[in-house]
Amino acid sequence: MKFWIFNHYAIPPGSSGITRDYDLAKRLVRHGHQVTIFASSYDHRSRKERHFKQDEKGFYKIEEYDGIRYVWVRTTPYEGNNINRVLNILSYTVRGFFASRKVTDNPDIVMGTIVHPFAAFLGYAVSKMRKSLFYFEERDLWPETLVHLGKFKPGSFIVKILYQLELFLYKKAKRIIVLFDRAHLYVKSRGISTDKVLYVPNGADLERYDERIPLTNDISEALQILKGKFIGVYTGAHGLANNLDVLLDAAKLTKEKNKDIHFLFVGAGVEKERLHKRALDELLTNVTFIDPIPKEMIPSLLKEADVGLISMWDADLYKWGMSLNKVYDYMAAELPTIIKCNIPDTIVEKANAGYKVLDAVELSEKLLLSFNSRDEIKQKGKNGRKYVEQYHSWDQLANVLLQAMNEDVKQYSNERE
Structure with a gap:
């Protein structure tokens, strides 16, 4: 054919x-x-x-x-x-x-x-x-x-x-x-x-997660600086539709309570320069931005993180559902996910693979909870991997x-x- x-x-x-x-x-x-x-x-x-x-x-x-x-x-x-x-x-x-x-x-x-x-x-x-x-x-x-x-x-x-x-x-x-x-x-x-x-x-291409491609030296060096930190990672486009200011709001709140939690943004887009400037202006030392990497290296990068992060607009459009690539990437990497949205019955909830939150305050709280409950969130990561293997x-x-x-x-x- x-x-x-x-x-x-x-x-x-x-x-x-x-x-x-x-x-x-x-x-x-x-x-x-x-x-x-x-x-x-x-x-x-x-x-x-x-x-x-x-x-x-x-x-x-x-x-x-x-x-x-x-x-x-x-x-x-x-x-x-x-x-x-x-x-x-x-x-x-x-x-x-x-x-x-x-x-x-x-x-x-x-x-x-x-x-x-x-x-x-x-x-x-x-x-x-x-x-x-x-x-x-x-x-x-x-x-x-x-x-x-x-x-x-x-x-x-x-x-x-x-x-x-x-x-x-x-x-x-x-x-x-x-x-x-x-x-x-x-x-x-x-x-x-x-x-x-x-x-x-x-x-998700599970083959990529079973046979990880090594990261480039510059990415490895950037991650080495964060060694010992509890990393919440966002991968993907930095555009208006991605609502990333919520993650910076959460970073600001989290910084006041725990300096060992770090936010890592990986990707590019029309909003990246503004977001980066905002992080600098507000002295968000717990935030790092790095450039996009090839899809084949995403599994190796996610292996270095502790939680996957997603923020969505509260839009009526999502009543028809969602299918975000990064959700499946996080789950395939056994990475528990915190998703900010107003969508009922998300895949994260179906799989018991993390937490759904409604705002930056709740997102920060779940990150702090995850930091203090390592065994529980690791199990959520395993739940996500199992769900992807079965359905995605x-x-x-x-x-x-x-x-x-x-x-x-x-x-x-x-x-x-």
Whole structure:
């Protein structure tokens, strides 16, 4: 079976960021299938061109990683959320279409992934051109997420257009792949049958946690400075959606009561500079920021921590559920998790893998409790690992996707005969 994925922001192994496409594709390849991923050559996280040299010609190039074919589409560089970012999105959409025409073999299934809706629409357009099945993967509920984060006003012209595009993709898709456990209810609210919905949440590559890759010298030296500290770690994007001021609020409260508890922030994003400045201005000597590291090194870093930290906005959006990569990373590393949110029945609670808190005060209190209850929190970490092994390993999740693909391709072949 041949499976094409259109995800503007997909990354190869050895990079920092979300490796969902790679983790799923690697397992499909092991089952004898061919996977091609069309992604932007310009890296969204580092804001750097990663795959074309400055004087290199062409609008696409093909590389292979672990048997997975990546088609890197050359896109317009950008720094902030300005006109160049719009051009980046449009250049991926247009050049991605023409790049797909250069690939001679024909896919059985084409999946368009929403991180922005044009990538998903591109997947649909290619599926029509190639007469293939179309899967729509909705990682974030667009434009629902944008409305709830306050980036667009409800009822505005652009929001209406985005809702219509979402509905169009729902109708055209053979499968709607969702990551949130209650997202099928959102799809149903749009008037679409939930029979189309396939729940494939995020997960963990347990192989990475069983065979840890050593950290680089600079990261090891940074951690050496924190030796003897009780480390609460946050890994991931430092953006508005990540609500990281709550963690700094908790650091301020915790510092007054226990100087042996340290907060470690690992990652990058538009808010990082401001957050770092705030920590300096407020003399938060119990806070350290380090740069992103490759996904493959995350298990080695988490091994040096004592608790994983997450802070989420109190948004109505989360009534549809959540599927944060870092939750599964923490749990796979046997790291107990403290999550600040207002979501009922979180995965942390289901697995008895840590604590849910409602604000910075409670987060600080749970950190202090964890510091004084080492055996109890270690057991919570073990509970989390067991839960991930049962429900969220990429091997299991890939099998869910593969079973649906086999059924759909077989049915489609019978219909065409």
